[in-house]
Amino acid sequence: xxxxxxxxxxxxxxxxxxxxxxxxxxxxxxxxxxxxxxxxxxxxxxxxxxxxxxxxxxxxxxxxxxxxxxxxxxxxxxxxxxxxxxxxxxxxxxxxxxxxxxxxxxxxxxxxxxxxxxxxxxxxxxxxxxxxxxxxxxxxxxxxxxxxxxxxxxxxxxxxxxxxxxxxxxxxxxxxxxxxxxxxxxxxxxxxxxxxxxxxxxxxxxxxxxxxxxxxxxxxxxxxxxxxxxxxxxxxxxxxxxxxxxxxxxxxxxxxxxxxxxxxxxxxxxxxxxxxxxxxxxxxxxxxxxxxxxxxxxxxxxxxxxxxxxxxxxxxxxxxxxxxxxxxxxxxxxxxxxxxxxxxxxxxxxxxxxxxxxxxxxxxxxxxxxxxxxxxxxxxxxxxxxxxxxxxxxxxxxxxxxxxxxxxxxxxxxxxxxxxxxxxxxxxxxxxxxxxxxxxxxxxxxxxxxxxxxxxxxxxxxxxxxxxxxxxxxxxxxxxxxxxxxxxxxxxxxxxxxxxxxxxxxxxxxxxxxxxxxxxxxxxxxxxxxxxxxxxxxxxxxxxxxxxxxxxxxxxxxxxxxxxxxxxxxxxxxxxxxxxxxxxxxxxxxxxxxxxxxxxxxxxxxxxxxxxxxxxxxxxxxxxxxxxxxxxxxxxxxxxxxxxxxxxxxxxxxxxxxxxxxxxxxxxxxx
RNA sequence: UGGCCUAUGGUGUAACUGGUAACACGUCUGUUUUUGGUGCAGAAGAGUCUAGGUUCGAAACCUAGUGGGCCAACCA
Numbered sequence: 001x002x003x004x005x006x007x008x009x010x011x012x013x014x015x016x017x018x019x020x021x022x023x024x025x026x027x028x029x030x031x032x033x034x035x036x037x038x039x040x041x042x043x044x045x046x047x048x049x050x051x052x053x054x055x056x057x058x059x060x061x062x063x064x065x066x067x068x069x070x071x072x073x074x075x076x077x078x079x080x081x082x083x084x085x086x087x088x089x090x091x092x093x094x095x096x097x098x099x100x101x102x103x104x105x106x107x108x109x110x111x112x113x114x115x116x117x118x119x120x121x122x123x124x125x126x127x128x129x130x131x132x133x134x135x136x137x138x139x140x141x142x143x144x145x146x147x148x149x150x151x152x153x154x155x156x157x158x159x160x161x162x163x164x165x166x167x168x169x170x171x172x173x174x175x176x177x178x179x180x181x182x183x184x185x186x187x188x189x190x191x192x193x194x195x196x197x198x199x200x201x202x203x204x205x206x207x208x209x210x211x212x213x214x215x216x217x218x219x220x221x222x223x224x225x226x227x228x229x230x231x232x233x234x235x236x237x238x239x240x241x242x243x244x245x246x247x248x249x250x251x252x253x254x255x256x257x258x259x260x261x262x263x264x265x266x267x268x269x270x271x272x273x274x275x276x277x278x279x280x281x282x283x284x285x286x287x288x289x290x291x292x293x294x295x296x297x298x299x300x301x302x303x304x305x306x307x308x309x310x311x312x313x314x315x316x317x318x319x320x321x322x323x324x325x326x327x328x329x330x331x332x333x334x335x336x337x338x339x340x341x342x343x344x345x346x347x348x349x350x351x352x353x354x355x356x357x358x359x360x361x362x363x364x365x366x367x368x369x370x371x372x373x374x375x376x377x378x379x380x381x382x383x384x385x386x387x388x389x390x391x392x393x394x395x396x397x398x399x400x401x402x403x404x405x406x407x408x409x410x411x412x413x414x415x416x417x418x419x420x421x422x423x424x425x426x427x428x429x430x431x432x433x434x435x436x437x438x439x440x441x442x443x444x445x446x447x448x449x450x451x452x453x454x455x456x457x458x459x460x461x462x463x464x465x466x467x468x469x470x471x472x473x474x475x476x477x478x479x480x481x482x483x484x485x486x487x488x489x490x491x492x493x494x495x496x497x498x499x500x501x502x503x504x505x506x507x508x509x510x511x512x513x514x515x516x517x518x519x520x521x522x523x524x525x526x527x528x529x530x531x532x533x534x535x536x537x538x539x540x541x542x543x544x545x546x547x548x549x550x551x552x553x554x555x556x557x558x559x560x561x562x563x564x565x566x567x568x569x570x571x572x573x574x575x576x577x578x579x580x581x582x583x584x585x586x587x588x589x590x591x592x593x594x595x596x597x598x599x600x601x602x603x604x605x606x607x608x609x610x611x612x613x614x615x616x617x618x619x620x621x622x623x624x625x626x627x628x629x630x631x632x633x634x635x636x637x638x639x640x641x642x643x644x645x646x647x648x649x650x651x652x653x654x655x656x657x658x659x660x661x662x663x664x665x666x667x668x669x670x671x
Numbered sequence: 672u673g674g675c676c677u678a679u680g681g682u683g684u685a686a687c688u689g690g691u692a693a694c695a696c697g698u699c700u701g702u703u704u705u706u707g708g709u710g711c712a713g714a715a716g717a718g719u720c721u722a723g724g725u726u727c728g729a730a731a732c733c734u735a736g737u738g739g740g741c742c743a744a745c746c747a
Contacts, residue, residue: 006684006685006686006687006694008684008685032747033747036747066747068746069747071746072746072747124745128745129743129744129745130743132743133743134672134673134743135742135743136672136673136674137672137673138672167745170745179674180672180675181673181675181742182674183742183743185743188744192745209747210746213747214747230676230741231742232747233675233676233741234675234742235742236675237674263676265676265677265740270682318684318696319684320683320685321684322677322683323676323677324677324678324739325739325741326683326684328682328683328696329683329696329697331682332682332683332695332696332697334696335695335696336696338709342708343709376704376705376709377709377710406707408707419705419706420705421705451705461705463705464704464705466706528706530708531708532706554708554709555707555708555709556707556708557707558707560707
C-alpha cells in the first residue's frame with residue numbers, strides 16, 4: 001500500500017538522505033533524556049518522532065541517558081524514565097549513557113589541545129561571560145587563548161586529577177570570539193565538578209558539557225539523525241564543527257556515519273506547563289501529590305489519570321511535526337482519550353452527588369434483578385445483573401424543582417427512564433425542617449421495564465438517567481480534576497510567576513455511590529461512568545476503599561433551548577451579519593439578482609450604527625466577496641453625512657482597482 | 672556584528688515541490704439513540720502577515736519590511 005499520510009519535514013529529510021545514497025540499514029535514532037526529572041507529554045512527541053521513524057524504516061532507537069552533569073542527575077529518574085517509555089509501549093535497541101563515552105571524549109579533547117583547537121582558561125566564569133560579548137557586539141579573546149600546548153595539557157591533566165577546585169579552570173574550544181553565533185565564541189567543553197557520578201563514581205573530576213558530549217556520542221553510537229527541539233538550532237553549528245574537527249584530526253576509522261542534527265518545534269499544551277524546573281516546584285511545594293499526580297502532564301501522571309498509551313500516541317500523531325511554535329489545545333488530548341476509551345471501557349453507574357429517589361408505588365420489600373449492558377460499543381455486548389428496589393440514589397443535578405427551558409431530566413410531573421429499568425414520574429419531594437431536599441418521590445410504570453418487549457417499554461421519554469440501588473451500592477471516593485492552571489499559558493510572561501495561575505479547585509473529592517461490581521476493580525481499570533465521563537481505578541484503590549480518578553468527562557453538548565425565534569427577533573438579527581452573508585453570495589448571483597441584493601444591502605446598512613460600520617468596513621474589505629457590499633455600505637455612510645478619513649479613502653481607492661464598474665462609480669461618488 | 676528559525680480558518684497540521692487551499696480538533700445544523708455520549712449526514716469559518724519581484728500562473732521561489740521565537744549557564 002502506498003503511503004497516504006503526508007510526510008513531515010523530518011521524514012522528507014530522511015527520505016532525501018536515503019535517495020542520495022544512505023543505506024537504510026544505516027538509519028539509527030536516539031532518544032536522549034537527561035535523568036533529572038520525569039518524562040512529560042512534551043517528551044512523548046520526541047518519543048513518537050524517533051520511534052515512529054524507527055518503526056517506519058525498521059531502524060533501531062537507542063535510549064541514551066544524557067548524564068554529563070552529576071550534580072543534577074539521579075538513578076531514580078533513570079528508572080522512572082525507563083518505566084514510562086516501556087509503559088508507552090516503545091522498545092529501545094540499546095540503553096546507553098553519555099558517560100559511556102567519557103574516555104573517548106577525553107582522548108579527543110587531548111587531540112583538540114594538541115592541534116591548537118582547545119585551551120585551558122584560568123579565568124573565572126564572570127570574566128569569561130563578559131568576554132563573550134553580546135549578540136550584537138563581538139567578544140574579545142581570553143588572555144589564555146594562546147597558552148602553549150604543553151601548559152594547557154598540564155593544566156587539563158590537573159583538572160582531571162582533581163587538583164583544581166570547581167570554577168578555577170575550564171577547557172575551551174578555540175573557535176572565534178567574534179562569531180555571530182554566540183555558541184561559537186570559544187565554548188567551554190570541560191568543567192571541573194567535584195562530585196561522584198552515579199555511573200562512573202569517582203573516576204572523573206572533569207565532566208564534558210552538553211555540546212562536547214552530545215554530537216560525539218551520536219557519532220560513536222553511529223546515530224544517523226539526531227533529532228531535537230528548536231532551541232538547539234544554534235547548537236548545530238557547534239555540533240558540526242566538533243564532528244568535522246574530530247574527523248580531520250583524529251583517527252576515526254570505523255565511524256562512517258556522520259550524524260545530522262535536525263530540529264523540530266516542541267509541544268506546548270494550553271493550560272499546562274512543561275518546564276521540568278517548574279514541574280519540580282509543583283511537586284516540591286506540594287501543589288500536587290507527586291510526579292504521578294493525575295493533574296501532572298507527566299507520563300506517569302497521565303497514566304494515573306487514566307490515559308492510555310494509545311490515546312497519547314494518537315494525540316502525538318494528530319499534533320504533527322513542524323518548525324513553528326505552537327500551543328495545542330488540551331481539547332485535542334481529551335478527544336483522543338474519549339475516542340480510545342469509548343471503544344474499550346466498561347460502562348458502569350455511579351452517582352457522585354446523590355439524592356434519594358423513593359418509588360412510592362413499588363412494593364417495599366420487593367427486589368428484582370435487572371440487566372445492564374457492559375459496553376454497547378462492543379460487537380457482542382455482555383450484560384451483568386443489577387439490583388433494583390424502591391430506594392435508589394440519583395444525581396441531584398438530574399432533578400430540578402424549577403426546570404429551566406429545555407431541561408430534559410426529572411422534575412415534578414415529568415417522566416424519565418431509569419437506565420436499564422423503569423420509567424418514573426416525579427410526584428413530590430421531601431424536605432427537612434430547614435427546607436433542604438432529602439428525597440424525591442416518584443411513581444413508576446410497572447409495564448415499562450427496559451427490554452421487556454411490552455408496548456410500554458418502548459415508550460419514549462425525554463431522557464434516561466443513571467442510578468444506583470441504595471441497598472447494594474458501595475461508597476467510593478471519586479476524584480474529579482479540573483485544569484491545574486487558570487490561564488491558557490501560565491508561564492508565558494516571565495514577570496508573572498506561574499504559581500499565580502494555579503487553580504485552587506483543581507481537585508474535587510466526592511463521596512460517591514457506585515455499582516457493587518466495582519469492588520473487584522484493580523488499579524488502572526477503566527470505566528465509563530454512565531453520563532459522567534471516563535474514570536480509572538486509582539493506584540491506591542482497594543476493595544475496602546475504592547478510589548476512582550476522572551480521566552475526562554463525556555463530551556458535553558450545550559442544552560438546546562427550544563428557540564423562541566420570533567419573526568421580530570429574526571428581523572433584529574444583526575444587519576451586519578446579514579450584509580456579510582449577502583456579500584459572499586453576491587459574486588455568484590445573476591445580474592438581476594445582484595441588483596436586488598444591492599437594494600437589500602443599502603437598506604440594511606441604514607440600520608447599522610455608525611460605530612459598527614467602521615469595523616465591518618476594515619475587516620470585510622479584505623475579503624473579495626464582501627468588498628462590493630462594504631462599498632455599498634459606504635454610500636449609506638455618505639448619505640448620513642459621515643465623511644471618510646484620508647486613510648480610509650486611500651484604502652478604498654486601492655481596493656477599487658479590480659472592482660466592477662458600478663462599484664467604481666458608486667465609490668468615486670463617495671470619495 | 673548581530674545570527675538563526677518561523678508566519679496558512681479559533682487551534683494544530685497539509686497542499687504530490689509553481690496550476691488559486693485539504694485533513695483533524697473545536698463550533699454550529701439535522702438525524703439516530705434507553706448515555707444531553709457514540710454513530711450518521713451536513714454547514715459555517717482562511718484566499719495563505721505586508722509590499723514589491725520572477726512567472727501565462729505563487730501559499731510555495733526571490734528581495735525588503737513587519738510580527739513571533741531561540742541564542743550572551745562552568746544546564747541540557
